[in-house]
Amino acid sequence: MEIRGSARLYGILGHPVKHSLSPRLHNQGFAALKSDSIYIPFDVDRTGPFLKRFLYSSNIHGLSVTIPHKLWAYRASDSSDRLSQICGASNTLLIHKKAGKATPILEARNSDGPGAVQALKEAGSIRGKNILISGYGGSARAIAAQILLEEKPASIWIAGRNATKIKRFVRDLKKAIKGAPIFALPAGATSLPALPGISAGAVKTDIIIQTTPLGMSSHADANTLPVSEAFLKKGTVVFDIVYSPMMTPLLTLAKKRKCKIVYGYRMLLHQAVYQFQWFTGKKPNVAAWEKILKSDLASKNRKR
Numbered sequence: 001m002e003i004r005g006s007a008r009l010y011g012i013l014g015h016p017v018k019h020s021l022s023p024r025l026h027n028q029g030f031a032a033l034k035s036d037s038i039y040i041p042f043d044v045d046r047t048g049p050f051l052k053r054f055l056y057s058s059n060i061h062g063l064s065v066t067i068p069h070k071l072w073a074y075r076a077s078d079s080s081d082r083l084s085q086i087c088g089a090s091n092t093l094l095i096h097k098k099a100g101k102a103t104p105i106l107e108a109r110n111s112d113g114p115g116a117v118q119a120l121k122e123a124g125s126i127r128g129k130n131i132l133i134s135g136y137g138g139s140a141r142a143i144a145a146q147i148l149l150e151e152k153p154a155s156i157w158i159a160g161r162n163a164t165k166i167k168r169f170v171r172d173l174k175k176a177i178k179g180a181p182i183f184a185l186p187a188g189a190t191s192l193p194a195l196p197g198i199s200a201g202a203v204k205t206d207i208i209i210q211t212t213p214l215g216m217s218s219h220a221d222a223n224t225l226p227v228s229e230a231f232l233k234k235g236t237v238v239f240d241i242v243y244s245p246m247m248t249p250l251l252t253l254a255k256k257r258k259c260k261i262v263y264g265y266r267m268l269l270h271q272a273v274y275q276f277q278w279f280t281g282k283k284p285n286v287a288a289w290e291k292i293l294k295s296d297l298a299s300k301n302r303k304r
Contacts, residue, residue, distance in 0.1 A: 008037040009059050010279055013073075013093075014066035017041040021296050022064050022272060028292060029276050029284035037061075037280075047072040055095055056104050062279040063093040064272070070138060077108035084110045086145045086176045089138050092275050109278060112139055113146025115271025116241065120207065123237045123262050126151040130192055130203045132185065134159050134226035135211035136169040139241060143209060144173060148180045155203065157192055159185040159227060160212070190230035205231050208254075210240040215248030225250055234258040243268050244297055265293050 012022045018041065026039035044051065047069055055063075065073040070089035074080060077090065084090040090108035097104040116139075120126055131153050133140050140158070147153055158166050166184045174180050186193065192203035214226045227250075232238065238254035243264035251261045269290055276284045 003038055004036060006036055007059075008035075008061045010037060010039040010062045010064075011042045011060065012039070012064040012066060013042045013044055013069055015043055015045045015068060017043045017066065020066070021268070021293060024292055024296065025272050025284070025289050026064075026276060026279075028288060029280070032285055032288070033280065033282060035280065044069070047076070052076050052106065055093070055106065061095050061097070062275075063095075064275055065091050065093055074108050076106060078106045080108040081110060082149065083113050083142060083145055084108045086149075086173070087113075087138060087141045089142075091271070092278060094278060110142055111271040111274035111278075112267075113142040113149075114274050115269075116143040116209070116239075116267045117146050117151065118270040118273075119262055119266035120209075120237070120239055122266065123239070123260050126153060126207065128152065128154050129206035130154050131156045131207045131209065132159060132192065132205050132227065132231060133157070133209045133211060134214075136160050136162070136165050137211060140209075140211040141169065141173070143211065143241075144182065145177065148173065148177045148182065154181065155192070155195055156180075156182045157185040158182065159189070163187060190228045205233070205236055207237045208232075208239065210238070210242070210248075210250055213242070215240055215242040215245075215250055225253070229253065232257040232259055235260065237262060239267075240264050241267050246294075246297055265290075265297060269293055 012020050023039050023041055030037045070091055073093050074084050074088055074090040087110060090110050091112050092109040094107040095104050133144055136158055144156055158169055160166050170182050170184050173182050192205050195203055208231055210226050212226050214224050232254050236259045238259045239262035240248045240250050241264045242248050246263055254261050273286060
């Protein structure tokens with residue numbers, strides 16, 4: 001790519017960001033479009049008013065935002081989408097600069113939820129399904145909220161180690177989305193309970209979504225399963241958002257149990273596709289991006 005002084009700047013904001021695969025994806029997309037644009041990493045360890053002023057005065061037109069700055073991105077924005085408002089966090093910033101206006105508009109969006117839902121829909125319909133989500137962090141909130149907003153599930157159950165945090169998670173989403181069929185899974189449960197006021201017996205688990213760090217090679221409890229093995233029944237869709245390694249312990253066991261598995265890199269891929277479309281108004285070559293991701297992830301696994 002030939003970079004000129006007129007290039008529109010995009011990038012990923014976080015700390016650290018040296019491991020990010022996003023620059024390879026977005027720059028491939030810009031090159032394919034022959035766009036005078038470049039996407040670079042911004043490793044920033046702290047945020048504050050200075051950062052917003054910099055975005056206003058620079059030639060940056062859009063940013064992907066990762067840990068630990070997603071909360072700042074939402075709070076610093078001048079406008080935001082519904083998912084960002086529900087989550088209180090955003091993974092995308094668009095800087096709208098218009099001629100004649102002294103101050104740009106900083107718009108926050110969240111592509112984590114749409115990216116995960118798109119990955120799930122590749123495995124089948126989500127509507128009317130009973131869903132078990134392991135975890136109650138930012139990714140779990142974005143995924144659960146997106147499903148509740150757009151897919152009309154029969155139920156969503158939240159599982160995890162901290163009952164207090166799970167109850168708060170469920171309460172907050174019920175408050176944000178009126179009538180949301182979201183519930184806390186009782187500790188030690190090996191099946192979904194009857195739906196309150198609807199069903200009399202156990203509920204079939206259609207989809208399992210794993211959002212915790214369990215399964216990451218670097219995690220202390222890498223081989224610990226986030227849900228009981230009893231949930232892994234033939235035909236159940238099992239989605240682990242951990243993308244390195246591609247085959248986590250959960251997905252490995254789920255495949256043996258003849259579940260339908262969804263790799264974590266599919267969410268990484270689709271959330272980036274949404275961001276690129278927001279940046280440029282055009283869709284990238286998704287097949288080319290998938291090839292890049294699979295190649296890079298395979299290389300990382302070989303180096304371990």
